[in-house]
Amino acid sequence: MEKKKLTKTEINLRLLDKYKVNIEELNYAALKDFKEKVKLLSDGGQKGKVKYKIWDIVVVSFLATLGNFNDWEEIHDFAI
Numbered sequence: 001m002e003k004k005k006l007t008k009t010e011i012n013l014r015l016l017d018k019y020k021v022n023i024e025e026l027n028y029a030a031l032k033d034f035k036e037k038v039k040l041l042s043d044g045g046q047k048g049k050v051k052y053k054i055w056d057i058v059v060v061s062f063l064a065t066l067g068n069f070n071d072w073e074e075i076h077d078f079a080i
Contacts, residue, residue, distance in 0.1 A: 011023065012024055020067065020068075034062070035059075038055055039055065041054050041055070042054070060075070060078070060079045061075055063078070064078040064079065
């Protein structure tokens with residue numbers, strides 16, 4: 001079963017309601033700079049055993065901390 005792709009507005013409403021994170025207030029220039037820097041990261045893990053890209057892990061962790069999720073269990077819940 002394929003998941004429905006959410007619109008930017010739907011994502012914002014969910015984040016705002018559940019986590020009090022408003023993506024409309026984010027500085028997109030700073031986020032773009034962050035994205036370019038994170039893309040430079042390399043993952044030393046074995047390719048066959050890597051489940052998620054390092055980019056995905058860093059970005060989810062970053063967004064979770066913006067939403068005041070500060071330990072790994074909370075970040076995991078945010079990611080799910």
